[in-house]
Amino acid sequence: MYIYDQYDQRIVDERVAQFRDQTRRYLAGELSDAEFLPLRLQNGLYVQRLAPMLRIAVPYGLLSSAQVRKLAHITRHYDKGYAHVSTRQNIQLNWPVLEEVPDILAELASVQMHAIQTSGNCIRNTTTDQFAGVAADEREDPRPWCEIIRQWSTLHPEFAFLPRKFKIAVCASEQDRAAIHAHDIGVELLPNAAGELGFKVLVGGGLGRTPVIGSVVCEWLEKRHLLTYLEAILRVYNQHGRRDNKYKARIKILVKAMGVEAFRDAVEAEWAQLRDGPSTLTEDEVTRAKSFFTSPPYADIDGKDAGEALAARAAADPIFGNWLTRNTHPHRVPGYRAVTISLKATGIAPGDITDRQLDLLADLADSYSFGELRTTHQQNMVLADVEETALYSLWQRLQKAGLATANIGYLTDLICCPGGDYCSLANAKSIPVAEAIQARFEDLDYLYDLGPLELNISGCMNACGHHHIGHIGILGVDKKGAEFYQVSLGGSQSKDAAIGKILGPSFSQDAIPDVVENLLATFVSLRQGDETFLQTYNRVGIEPFKERVYAKAD
Amino acid sequence: MPKLIKQDTICSDDWLAADAASDQVAQHHFPTLPQWRAATGRTLRTVQLQPGDVVAELADALDTLDIIAVDFPVLTDGRGFSYARDLRERGYRGELRATGHFMPDQVHYLRRCGFDAFQPADDSRIEEYLRQSRVFSEQYQASVDQPLPLFRRREAQAG
Numbered sequence: 001m002y003i004y005d006q007y008d009q010r011i012v013d014e015r016v017a018q019f020r021d022q023t024r025r026y027l028a029g030e031l032s033d034a035e036f037l038p039l040r041l042q043n044g045l046y047v048q049r050l051a052p053m054l055r056i057a058v059p060y061g062l063l064s065s066a067q068v069r070k071l072a073h074i075t076r077h078y079d080k081g082y083a084h085v086s087t088r089q090n091i092q093l094n095w096p097v098l099e100e101v102p103d104i105l106a107e108l109a110s111v112q113m114h115a116i117q118t119s120g121n122c123i124r125n126t127t128t129d130q131f132a133g134v135a136a137d138e139r140e141d142p143r144p145w146c147e148i149i150r151q152w153s154t155l156h157p158e159f160a161f162l163p164r165k166f167k168i169a170v171c172a173s174e175q176d177r178a179a180i181h182a183h184d185i186g187v188e189l190l191p192n193a194a195g196e197l198g199f200k201v202l203v204g205g206g207l208g209r210t211p212v213i214g215s216v217v218c219e220w221l222e223k224r225h226l227l228t229y230l231e232a233i234l235r236v237y238n239q240h241g242r243r244d245n246k247y248k249a250r251i252k253i254l255v256k257a258m259g260v261e262a263f264r265d266a267v268e269a270e271w272a273q274l275r276d277g278p279s280t281l282t283e284d285e286v287t288r289a290k291s292f293f294t295s296p297p298y299a300d301i302d303g304k305d306a307g308e309a310l311a312a313r314a315a316a317d318p319i320f321g322n323w324l325t326r327n328t329h330p331h332r333v334p335g336y337r338a339v340t341i342s343l344k345a346t347g348i349a350p351g352d353i354t355d356r357q358l359d360l361l362a363d364l365a366d367s368y369s370f371g372e373l374r375t376t377h378q379q380n381m382v383l384a385d386v387e388e389t390a391l392y393s394l395w396q397r398l399q400k401a402g403l404a405t406a407n408i409g410y411l412t413d414l415i416c417c418p419g420g421d422y423c424s425l426a427n428a429k430s431i432p433v434a435e436a437i438q439a440r441f442e443d444l445d446y447l448y449d450l451g452p453l454e455l456n457i458s459g460c461m462n463a464c465g466h467h468h469i470g471h472i473g474i475l476g477v478d479k480k481g482a483e484f485y486q487v488s489l490g491g492s493q494s495k496d497a498a499i500g501k502i503l504g505p506s507f508s509q510d511a512i513p514d515v516v517e518n519l520l521a522t523f524v525s526l527r528q529g530d531e532t533f534l535q536t537y538n539r540v541g542i543e544p545f546k547e548r549v550y551a552k553a554d
Numbered sequence: 555m556p557k558l559i560k561q562d563t564i565c566s567d568d569w570l571a572a573d574a575a576s577d578q579v580a581q582h583h584f585p586t587l588p589q590w591r592a593a594t595g596r597t598l599r600t601v602q603l604q605p606g607d608v609v610a611e612l613a614d615a616l617d618t619l620d621i622i623a624v625d626f627p628v629l630t631d632g633r634g635f636s637y638a639r640d641l642r643e644r645g646y647r648g649e650l651r652a653t654g655h656f657m658p659d660q661v662h663y664l665r666r667c668g669f670d671a672f673q674p675a676d677d678s679r680i681e682e683y684l685r686q687s688r689v690f691s692e693q694y695q696a697s698v699d700q701p702l703p704l705f706r707r708r709e710a711q712a713g
């Protein structure tokens with residue numbers, strides 16, 4: 001993974017000193033609330049219902065075991081002993097004290113971490129595929145490009161006061177595991193007609209109140225132009241994005257208002273001024289970035305032997321077999337797999353992880369996966385490089401720690417925002433809804449029968465829980481002061497990205513598990529062969545689901 | 555006289571914010587862009603831009619201007635950062651002055667975008683503006699005061 005040099009370290013250290021001074025001035029009354037607001041947000045600090053919330057950047061989801069141990073220490077020492085993995089691969093603390101935040105940032109800086117630009121109206125953490133570098137369907141490792149974007153966007157002087165927040169995601173594989181269509185900018189590494197890899201650039205995707213799928217602004221861009229082109233897009237947005245209404249301030253609204261052709265023309269005009277300038281990437285820089293993401297020293301393994309041994313194990317111990325099928329992902333190197341650690345055990349807020357579990361995962365990363373861990377935008381964690389022969393012992397250790405829930409990609413692996421329990425913007429709670437669904441559908445055999453299914457819950461239309469792109473989406477709404485839930489169907493976050501359609505009138509919290517059960521029963525009765533929920537839905541449409549759910553509700 | 559920062563020192567001069575309501579440009583007030591446009595023969599050697607003004611309008615007149623002021627009516631409106639870089643990239647060499655309601659903690663970014671004079675609406679904390687102007691000694695991006703991005707300077711170091 002990327003290792004800081006003296007320059008990176010100096011920037012992060014100076015940032016800590018700056019924020020320490022800002023916090024001191026704020027507490028001394030030398031900075032007003034209005035002045036401190038953007039300053040604290042750009043260091044990841046929200047003020048929420050119960051306490052401030054601190055969002056720590058995990059650049060493109062990559063963590064070393066030393067960093068994970070530091071996070072465990074921070075949650076123990078400065079918080080209540082648990083942390084939360086967010087849908088943008090970051091880590092959140094729910095209970096820090098403002099006065100201690102500068103110390104937390106200093107602790108983070110000691111392991112090459114920070115909270116820079118994890119909220120506020122600036123360029124946020126760049127995200128990518130959690131299987132980057134190991135996925136079999138990858139065209140090129142996206143992480144060097146994410147790191148190049150990270151450096152360019154960190155403390156960018158021109159783009160710290162944008163109309164609204166700005167999110168970039170990079171995808172480099174056949175399957176899109178980074179939801180690039182739902183980002184302000186989505187970048188996909190793709191070959192051109194001559195077979196040379198470059199970037200397809202999407203712009204104006206996003207969720208929130210007005211969900212939009214991104215439009216193509218550039219079909220293919222030579223790699224060396226990446227930063228100048230991004231800069232041109234940001235400059236058009238910074239100058240022309242709406243600032244009079246925060247709900248219309250995202251770039252998606254600008255792209256819609258201008259039309260993608262006019263937007264492209266404006267970008268091209270800006271780019272003409274920046275193109276081939278000093279920010280044009282050099283061979284040396286790309287080589288340097290790539291040098292941090294070389295393969296670890298994989299063992300030379302006979303994949304066939306290892307596979308057979310594993311199959312025998314799975315047959316002998318079906319509980320292990322379930323986990324193996326659901327929670328491991330093929331690896332490009334024979335004899336290895338990527339393991340997803342589910343943070344979706346029933347009864348625990350989705351994405352929450354305790355200090356002890358973090359410590360354990362750091363140890364497991366050292367023993368089984370070259371000392372690295374990853375966070376996923378589905379709020380789980382990944383050990384990306386595990387030898388197949390070691391999977392059984394790894395699984396046993398995960399099981400003891402409550403980290404072996406075998407549900408990755410299935411209904412109970414749901415995405416959920418903090419909702420009304422923590423968030424002051426919420427219309428409704430979301431964590432109890434998640435728990436009620438997980439409790440209702442605990443029967444694993446039934447879950448596996450249903451096949452891959454994504455259920456996403458947000459506590460309000462800000463859509464932190466990605467409800468628009470869930471196959472089933474649940475959104476907290478306010479109905480005359482009471483908490484209700486609107487259900488949508490047919491969203492998707494992959495290459496066939498789609499925004500879900502609203503089923504009909506909203507439901508009370510108690511009714512949600514029944515509603516989900518009815519939706520699933522409808523699916524099972526109409527399903528042909530091995531269809532997934534989404535395939536059946538796309539074939540039959542929303543009507544049969546509607547009929548069943550509302551017939552029962554009457 | 556209002557205080558401002560120029561060349562890392564606190565000083566003062568006569569310039570006051572533009573008065574958009576008037577047809578005439580009052581003495582010591584910056585002209586607005588429409589007032590500047592209305593003056594014949596490019597006789598006015600200063601102008602004050604507001605968010606929403608089209609910077610390109612000045613493109614042919616840059617060497618006739620001694621001061622371009624860019625106003626920040628609220629600290630969260632970051633359009634002026636892009637205006638500054640745009641003006642410098644187009645070759646403007648005169649004074650580029652940030653005016654209005656920006657805060658001390660923004661001076662560092664403003665300077666990197668090409669501003670070289672800072673005239674906050676409230677000058678009672680002017681020392682703080684000076685103190686916050688150089689809180690970082692290193693940066694990743696190319697910018698007006700450091701035209702080479704860090705990656706090119708790293709390469710030069712590595713030889």
Ligand code: HEM
Binds near residue numbers: 046423425463464
């Ligand atoms: C509890 C404090 C939180 C607050 C106050 C908050 C606030 C918001 C707001 C206001 C938006 C809408 C922004 C817009 O559309 O321009 C938003 C979107 C979002 N938030 Fe949060 N959020 C919180 C927690 C989280 C958490 C815990 C996650 C991850 C699990 C998260 C991930 C996201 C994502 C992915 C979006 C959608 C981005 C998009 O529209 O493209 N947020 N949040």
Ligand code: SF4
Binds near residue numbers: 419423462
């Ligand atoms: S979706 Fe709404 S309720 Fe949930 S975290 Fe975001 S802002 Fe809060």
